[in-house]
Amino acid sequence: MDAPGQRPDDRDESPVPYVFPAWVNQIPRILPVATALVGAGVIFSFWFWASPKNTEVGYAPVQPVPYSHKLHAGDYGIDCRYCHTAVEKGPKAAVPSADICMNCHSVVKYDSPLLQPVRDAFNKGTPIEWVKVHKIADFAYFTHAQHVAKGVGCVECHGRVDQMETVRVEQPLSMSWCLDCHRNPGPRLRPKDQVTNMNWQPEGDREQLGAELVEKYHVNAPQDCSGCHR
Amino acid sequence: MAKHKLIVAEFDTPAEIVAAAGKLQGAGYRDYDAHTPFPIHGLDKAMKIKDSRLGWIVLAHGLVGGLGGLTMQWWMNGVDYQMLIGGKPYFAFQAFVPITFALTILLSAFGTVFGMLFLNGLPRWSHPLLAHPGFRRHSDDKFYLSVESDDPKFDATKTRALLEEIGGKRVALLEAP
């Protein structure tokens, strides 16, 4: 550095001029607004696009056999449990085995080309590969029997299957969605004999009916972690 | 509108600038300013600058931080998902003190810094003084007075004369680009 006190003469004239155009003074005004907008945008996109309400709901894959729930469950009014035999006993509702289909289709439409995979399964034992529609994470343990036993209608989670040509996911099946009901089960309950009835409508106040059913069926929907995770 | 102008004058010592500023204030000027490498005691009195209002801004922020923090914890752990943890109550306020405190400080700090910038109208990158080579030493060892053309008493010639009279050196008239 220079000796103390000494000073070059040209210190006013810096080699580089200080140049900032006038408009940069606007930046401080715009910046906060911009940040706010972007932030909101990000939050919204997660809240909307990344939520199961968007990722899960509406999933309706094409199946190897164009089975129509509308036809069977809706028009013919076949009870869910005729095919989903395990729903009252075990964790799984169970996709029907081919022999169940053949109970009828050995007589009805026994030669329909659409049913070829079913006949193969029955005769040759080559399984039908249905595409899984409703899925929850591996580490969440769900049991159909329990819910059916407490009077939770199929329709609550699966929607109006009886009106679907191809089954589609109606509910997000997310943890918070489960919790919504587990925190307030009443309004989702119905008399046990109406569980598989897609058309059932409560006469009178559902809240009140719910309260009664909670009482009657000893409904105690766990909100504990170990209720579903282990 | 007329182009924004200002006149700037240079002084050599803290004593000079304090005296000069006093005279300018006495001459009835209001829309003027002093520029110094460090804050100079007494100059604020000479210029009759009011006390800063920053404290109120900070207080507001602090309250938001503290109450907001506590409310957040109360709602998340105490209301929305009540979990039984270590046998403690759902709203175990003893355990919520540290985070409430931290958030109070955090928001106060934001309030302080951004409040200060707001009150000073900073950032302001483009300013005629900054572009004026003769002004460079304001951050080194010189002291300046600048009078804005917005000042009702502003008059290119009279003001210049006054500044020179009260000891201003290298007086210059600047125009906003």
Next chain:
Amino acid sequence: MSHHHDENQRDPMHHDDNHDHGHDHGHDHDHDHDAGPLTPIQENGKTYWRSLDHVSQTPEMQSFITREFPEGASEFLDPISRRSFVSLMGASVALAGLGTGCVRRPVEKIVPHAKRPEDLLPGLPQYYATTFQLSGRVTGLVVESNDGRPTKIEGNKLHPASMGAAGSLEQGAILSLYDPDRTVRVTHGGAESTWGAYDTAWNETFGALRAKGGKGLLVIHEATRSPAFAATVAKVREALPQAEIVEWDPVSGDETIAATKLAYGKALEPVLSLEKADTIVAVDADILGSSPFHLRHGRDWAARRAPDAPGGMNRLWAVEANFTVTGGTADHRLRIRSGDAGAFLRALAAELQQNGVEIPAGIAAPSTAFAPKFVQTLAKELAGKKGRSVVAVGRHQPAAVQAIGFAINDALGNVGETVRFAPAHADVASPVDGIKAAAKALASGSVDTLVILGGNPAFDAPADLSFADAMAKAKTKIHLTTAPNETSRLADWVLPETHFLEEWSDAVAADGTYSVVQPLVQPIWDGRSKIELLTQVAGAPKKGYDVVYAHFLAAEAGRTELDWRKALHDGVHGGATFAEATLDAGAVGNAAGQVKKLADASASALDLVFLVDNKVFDGRFSNNGWLQELPDSMTKLTWTNAALVSPATAKELGVDTNQMIRIEQGGRTLDAGVWVQPGLADHTIAIALGYGRKAAGRVGENRGFDAYALRTSDALWTATGAKASKIAGTAMLPTTQNHQSMEGRPLVREQTQAEYAANPTYAKELVKSPPLLALWKDHEYTGQQWGMSIDLNACVGCNGCMIACQAENNIPVVGPEQVRMGRQMHWIRIDRYFASTSSDAADLSEPEVVHQPVSCVQCENAPCENVCPVAATVHSKDGGLNDMIYNRCIGTRYCSNNCPYKVRRFNFFDWHNKGEGTLTDVQKLAFNPDVTVRTRGVMEKCTYCVQRINAAKRDAKVRGSDVVADGAITPACAQACPTEAIVFGDIKDPNSRVSKIKAQPRNYEMLGELNTKPRTSYLARIRNPNPEMVS
């Protein structure tokens, strides 16, 4: 076979009836049972499916799939979707956090049965009864099967040797079913071959053999108690009279039958009824640890162990060289040399005479060499317990010594009371004669065809027979084995043998109870059972099922298909049968005359004692990760054996733990790592057999030291005059417990029965602490609340609970290196502490030992919960469990640090893909689908088997009730416990079993003074010393 197999397996009776047996843990079960086999999945588990396809392309696997699951391989593949979760859990959780992924989830397939058997519900387990045989040890089992995969082995309540309990070996055996190193195909001269090729080859050989009446054929088979097998052997002798058929088993072979023949003139099997005995004397006999009936013994012994047990508390005297679990639980223990058991018994007999007990002539031989006070007091006590005492002598002791034991029992009037005799299954001469003859024949080159049914003689035959060399002389060597081993290496034909869960057979328990061995799954690798191969040797190949079924009907007149059905589903048929036995006093007297006290051993002439290991057994479980990693009951060593020496002897030899010594015995030497074992007899080196395998598979090889190298046919169990010298090098022996002393802390609380009578609440009040107050109001628990009680008085430290837990909860194996670092994963561990009995606290030559099972105690004020930043461990309101949510855990390990009981276990790595823990796809079939498989970076711990709790709740709810009946839930550990030391239930219900136990005065909470409010409490240990010994 498959016809019968299916028919029987699908029989609805099994399922229902097992309910009646209380084996009803129908598990809640949601994992993707239906995930398709042949459908490569886009994202999740992609790599998995590749490797699976790889496996399933091998012809063996293909055939297995089609054979086992003609309906379509769905069940076979389903565990995979669960397990793909192992490596992907992290990712899937991350996605779950954001909402099951921002991306559309991958396509998955559901492959239902084409025709579902009516009793098979997807996601619900089934239970079948079968029988486990191990070197003549017979245990009835009930096996849980998930979607056609056996996943869990438990004891059969109806079987006398089990009473519902199962030991570590029984339960660990299930992992061997899925052993990736099993014999997967027929090989000939090391080259791949087929059963077809073998059959043709055999038919030629057989022709030649038949011509010579079987001359030149040598068959060596493992010890077995299967009537059907015996009948088949008889058929072979018929067809080929000249053939030589010998039995060799390195550990089952014992002198008991010889002893009964000596004492009673016929081959008998002694059966103890400990529940009737006030005084039990175990002379070099590990009746609670490793004897064939040890599970039953434990149950009976425990029935009389409680201080307030009906009929009074029993007293156990142990006299032994090694420190066994029996010695550990004994009220009085005397260290003697294994070879002096006979002399001790004679001295005892002499004292008994003094006390007016009539001892047959020639037996009594007074001696002051064995702690006179001990002998005198014992004799006095026995004399007063006529008909209510037992003197049990080790089965490995010479016939004469055991005979003396019988004589003493006879003299005490115990025979017919506490000691009964069942007809022996077979009249086998001395265990080594067979293998000696075989070796001789082989050496002489007179053997054309050698057929070895199971076993591993080349590794475990007595060293002096140099069997391997002799074996080489045989022209054709055929080895039927579940896994290739040292013997297979020398064989021409190596044939895949079925695992016992894949085969049909039967067995007779020591007390004569008949039980069936039925398969739970078709042979995974297309193996054949011993019986099936033997029928072929007899010239008439049959299916195992046909042989067993036919023999069942033939065995007894009037048996019908229905009896068979019932036998299949109960697992047992008929009950115990006992024989009359009258002592030949003269014979015993004469024999006893030969039993003399040995000249004293010294540091230069040591005793060498060979131990049967309770983990790898004779070496056959070397490749079984669960058992390898299981800590030994007394040493707490894993993955290795060691040369055990007493502290005093260690000083004399100038060695210390983890140093190496060279043991020299009869010109043979072995270098082994030293483990200083308190309570061991001085001048004795005890070393477990079965380690140091050279051909055992990926995790089994070169673990520990091969003690067979020192074992000769004339000294199978005890050798004298061995030398040992320190050599260079160290053996860092992996142990799960580094500190052996309780440091005087009130963890395990003990009293003598007298003290207990005087001050029953001593244990509860031992710790004085200020009143325990929380800052806030405690939570009000409603509904059923789960709790557990562990009776330290009943726990013998057998490790049964540890393997039960490992199997039930998919607990990974970490390997010796990681164990050494202290990273073992067992959710329940058994803490073992030594306490000195002498004035010098450092003197551990005569220690007392205590065992304390510790798993998560489910604190109500859990320190772990407070500190978890993400609420991954919280308390459940119904049940009051300390939940651990694996998919929420981020792995700060703070909870483990803050756990006073240190029962939390952390996945430092992805153990299932690391080192010894690495699992192949086949091994993953053993996973319990009801329990999440944890990935790395996740904390885990005991949850009281919450999956079983939830299953019971589900069943209750489906039945329309909201209360689970007491006893409907049994955690795996409690289920396996032979002494019923662990009891679980609803602590809110004052009438539940657990509540009643917790109400006992000796109930206490470990570290309860921390106000953690543990749900698991302990019952103090009560010792029952003879007052005269105390004073």
Next chain:
Amino acid sequence: MSQINVMPEAAVAVPPEAPHEKLVHGEHSFHDVTELVSEVTERKPELAWKICLAMAVSILGAFGAAVLYLVWSGIGIWGLQQPVGWAWDITNFVFWVGIGHAGTLISAILFLFRQKWRTSINRFAEAMTLFAVACALLFPGIHVGRIWMTYFLAPLPNQMGMWPNFRSPLLWDVFAVGTYGTVSLLFWYVGLIPDIATLRDRAKTRLRSMAYGILSLGWRGSMRHWMNYERAYLILAGISTPLVLSVHTIVSFDFATSVIPGWHTTIFPPYFVAGAIFSGFAMVVTLMVLARQLFGLKDLVTLDHLEKMNKIILLTGTLVGYAYAMEFFIAWYSGNEYERFAFINRAFGPYKWAYWTMITCNVVSPQFFWFKRFRRSIPVMFALSIVVNIGMWFERFVIIVTSLHRDFLPSSWGYFMPSIWDIAMFVGSFGLFFTLFLLFIRFLPMIAISEVKGVMPQASPHHGHGAGHGEDAYVATAEAR
């Protein structure tokens, strides 16, 4: 600066006849101060600096590699085990947080106590604080291995309906240290604005002109701005003071609120804070001594400054020593056998080597500072300051590991041994620290120019014609002109 309006006598409170009391030595004008400090950032980087930076960056690189490997394979690569679930990871965290205390403390507390001597060192210390906190924050982040899971810590709405557990001291840490880092950054930056303006106005290249131009936010030394600026600085100092004390208090809660003997101790908060100041000041001395030699700032950072630092080191060191003693007394006095054992085990158990290293470094070594000779000896203070930080690292190691490795159940006792990865991560964090530091002293004024000018004699309008050195210097320069 602020002394001037909050304390009128500030400038004149420097009698010329007491030279060693002067805050700035030598004959210096305002411009010389500007020159002294700014010039460091303008001259060509000297070789020594380049070499240091190269080394620091390569160590930083190694650190990055180690972290990647950790994330890839899991924290099993460390020596951790049951029962020792935390060891070097959290030790390093607490170590760095501790060091991070000096800066804000000097800036805030000394400011409120009107300790004018702070002006020469506060900038420096604040920078050190920031970089130390940056290092500290790394460890809680990576010590879980699966770092992509750490977002569970944030109270974000999600489809699980789950929230973090605000009862957990670990979450308190996240908020406390996060706040501390942010506030320190703001404090530091606010202080920098006028000085960056100085650099801007001296800029000799377009790049510097632009860069410093943007960073200085268009500062033009307006007296009206100074008013708000000083108020802001005062308030920041005010809120930082409780913050600085709270941070290590909350860090100590990680241990104090647990049940583990040796952790469960009410003395921890003050004890940790004292320790933090202790180590922080030591680190400042270490770096200060180096910098003033290297960049010829002896006149601005005087021996008086350093001696004052050393006095504080002596004080806090003795406080820490007192805490060690009290721990033992309470353990004995409590009558709790687990507590007693924990401390006996600390001093005489398997980790006694660590314990006695700690005592020697933290309690014995500072005692040298009772002697003025040592307090004012550059080599002695340099050596001791390093020894102190070694000791403070060991203190955290001792507290964390010796308490964990033998707690309640002897069956679960273990012995922790570090793996090479533990060591790599610790050393690596220094790479980050020094990289940031070297960049700082090269590109930003390491001494608060405007503050120093504020405390110079000629800064007072009353200084006028009394012949102070500064005045002479000024006249001299005026003539030269």
